[in-house]
Each structure stands twice: as C-alpha cells, then as structure tokens.
Amino acid sequence: MTTIAERARELTDTREPFVHATVVRAQDPTSARPGDAAVIRSDGSIEGFVGGVCAESSVRAAALDALREGTALLLRVLPEGAAPFPDTPGARVVVNPCHSGGAIEVFLRPMLPAPAVRVVGDTPISAAVATLAAFLDFDVVAADDSTGCTAVVVAGLGKGEPEAIRAALDAGVGFIAVVASGKRGGVLLDELGLTDAERARVHTPAGLEIGARTPAEIALAIMGEVVRAIRVDGLAPSAGAPAARPQQAVDPVCGMTVLVGAETPQARVDGQDFWFCCAGCLASYTAA
Incomplete structure (x- = not known):
C-alpha cells in the first residue's frame, strides 16, 4: 500500500490522470484481499495487485471507462454461475468464467489533474x-x-x-x-x-x-x-496528443473483454487474430 500510495502521489505531481483501484471485499477462494490496491494509467498499464490475471483484466477495462467518464465505479467481479447482483447506479457487475471461484469488489476512483x-x-x-x-x-x-x-x-x-x-x-x-x-x-x-x-x-x-x-x-x-x-459548458484542458485508448478484444473462450497489449495471450488462426484473458483460455482454444 505504501508503494502504491507513493506512486499515486508521483502521478498526481506530474498531472497524469490515473485510476486508483482498491479491493474493498474479497470472497474465498481468491488471491486478492481487502486493502490490496493498484493504479491503472490511461494506457491500460497497471501497477499493484487487485487479483489474478483474469480479475485484473476486468479491472483494467472498467478502470479505463471510469477514467474516460470521470466518475467513480464499484466493480464486482463474480465467478460464473454466481447469484445475480443488483444493478445500482455507480456499480458494475462482470461475470468472470476463468475467475478462481471467489468474488471481489473493487472501488475504482479516477484521479484527474486539477484544472x-x-x-x-x-x-x-x-x-x-x-x-x-x-x-x-x-x-x-x-x-x-x-x-x-x-x-x-x-x-x-x-x-x-x-x-x-x-x-x-x-x-x-x-x-x-x-x-x-x-x-x-x-x-x-x-x-x-x-x-x-x-x-x-x-x-x-x-x-x-x-x-x-x-x-x-x-x-x-x-x-x-x-x-x-x-x-456547464464542458470546457476541457488543452493537450498534446491524448493517450491512445488500448485496443479491446473478446476472449473467444470465456467471453471476457480483454485489453490488447504486448503481453496479452494471442493466437492467429486462419489469418485471424484472437486474444485471450489468460494462458489457460489460449491453450483451451488452440487444443480444440
């Protein structure tokens, strides 16, 4: 937490927008624990820990939406087959088929530089x-x-x-x-x-x-x-080129939305590129 807090201060001092993510609730079995935290930058990169690869992918995608909209968001990541969660303002639910089996709730707070x-x-x-x-x-x-x-x-x-x-x-x-x-x-x-x-x-x-x-x-x-x-009028700061929003793709195995990056598992089949949330989904797809 100290490291993430220091990193958040550094990004704030350089006027770089980011999302501060904090795990507020975790249900076993899951690798995340309440208090785990991370910062997600506008290019989709993440520093810190808010769960395993599959949960992290959901957090990163939701964080970019929160950053673009400038509003805080409570994200609940549920395993497949979990009981439905009420859809309330300021909350989002994603079903994560490759999640460990537990549920986590992550509070996403966009940190935008002062005008x-x-x-x-x-x-x-x-x-x-x-x-x-x-x-x-x-x-x-x-x-x-x-x-x-x-x-x-x-x-x-x-x-x-x-x-x-x-x-x-x-x-x-x-x-x-x-x-x-x-x-x-x-x-x-x-x-x-x-x-x-x-x-x-x-x-x-x-x-x-x-x-x-x-x-x-x-x-x-x-x-x-x-x-x-x-x-009232929506005046925005002048800027150089804004950070490009990372490409998104849907994992053909589990249906999750993933951010495409250099480390995202990928396969090219019949001339078409596919991206996956984790190595397990990639292996399942290529073995079929």
Whole structure:
C-alpha cells in the first residue's frame, strides 16, 4: 500500500490522470484481499495487485471507462454461475468464467489533474486572479507555456496582450479571458486578425457581469466565468496528443473483454487474430 500510495502521489505531481483501484471485499477462494490496491494509467498499464490475471483484466477495462467518464465505479467481479447482483447506479457487475471461484469488489476512483489556469500580467488584477484560482484548487501555471491549461487569463492591461493571446490560441486553450473594456478588447481582437473559431475562444470583457470594480471582485467575475465554462459548458484542458485508448478484444473462450497489449495471450488462426484473458483460455482454444 505504501508503494502504491507513493506512486499515486508521483502521478498526481506530474498531472497524469490515473485510476486508483482498491479491493474493498474479497470472497474465498481468491488471491486478492481487502486493502490490496493498484493504479491503472490511461494506457491500460497497471501497477499493484487487485487479483489474478483474469480479475485484473476486468479491472483494467472498467478502470479505463471510469477514467474516460470521470466518475467513480464499484466493480464486482463474480465467478460464473454466481447469484445475480443488483444493478445500482455507480456499480458494475462482470461475470468472470476463468475467475478462481471467489468474488471481489473493487472501488475504482479516477484521479484527474486539477484544472490549470495561466495568468499573464503583473497587475493587481492578475495577482487577485492567481490568488482566487489557487483558493479554488486550480493549478496556477507560472511558466510561459500554456499547453495543458484549461484557461488563460490575460490581465496585463495593455502590456504583452497580443503575444499572450496568440500563444494561448496556438497551444489549443479553449478559454482565454482578456481584461479590457469592450471597445479596447474588440479593437485588440480585430488587430490580431483571428478566425471566427479563434475569436470564439477569446472572452473580452473578461468575467461575468456582476458590477465588479475592485481587483478582487474582477477576479471573482473572471473565475466565475471559468468555472461555469468547465462545469456547464464542458470546457476541457488543452493537450498534446491524448493517450491512445488500448485496443479491446473478446476472449473467444470465456467471453471476457480483454485489453490488447504486448503481453496479452494471442493466437492467429486462419489469418485471424484472437486474444485471450489468460494462458489457460489460449491453450483451451488452440487444443480444440
């Protein structure tokens, strides 16, 4: 557990999304025990232990779904012929024909990096935005690179604005707030010669209309608009290429969904590739 906890902290510090899996209940015979844990990364790789090969395959597949949806999931892995388990919100049941015979329940918790906001400028407003963003659990980015940021707030009040806006657009940032009056902001965007799609990503005057006057109030209006864009409009962070979702296949022997990787048991029969949850299913298939 200490090792998995340390690994989870490392992934969190590097802003890498992952799923923290914890065995919460195990029924003999099974190799897993309550408290066993693992982390599953977005490429489907797993570190730690949550059961044997067959159970692990089910956990990995469900973890990727939890990561994609951003919601926690209780996974119950049952042996074939087990009594049905009620289908409840937030829970999923898989029947594992090659499981050892016991049942396990694994809690899958997606760990997504906090949204990042880059604040450009050295003004009282930029300082207030950075302070409020940190209070709201945003990662406040100090570097000049906007890649990976959810939003960029340009609060230079006339200094370095065109360069900051252009850099944020080129980095793929979906929400760029520019602190300026409506008239000055419009002139600024006209001078940049933006496309319609680019202009739609730039918000000026920045912030919700709340009659803000002080730097703190302006920061509140700006971060309120950013939060609304995330929670209501589905604003996502800019990114480089996201991790490719691993290929999935159905084991022709037991019917399990397996993630295809370099170590996944495989057979090529009559020019067609088949993948298996474990060596036992592979041997059963090739012997038939």
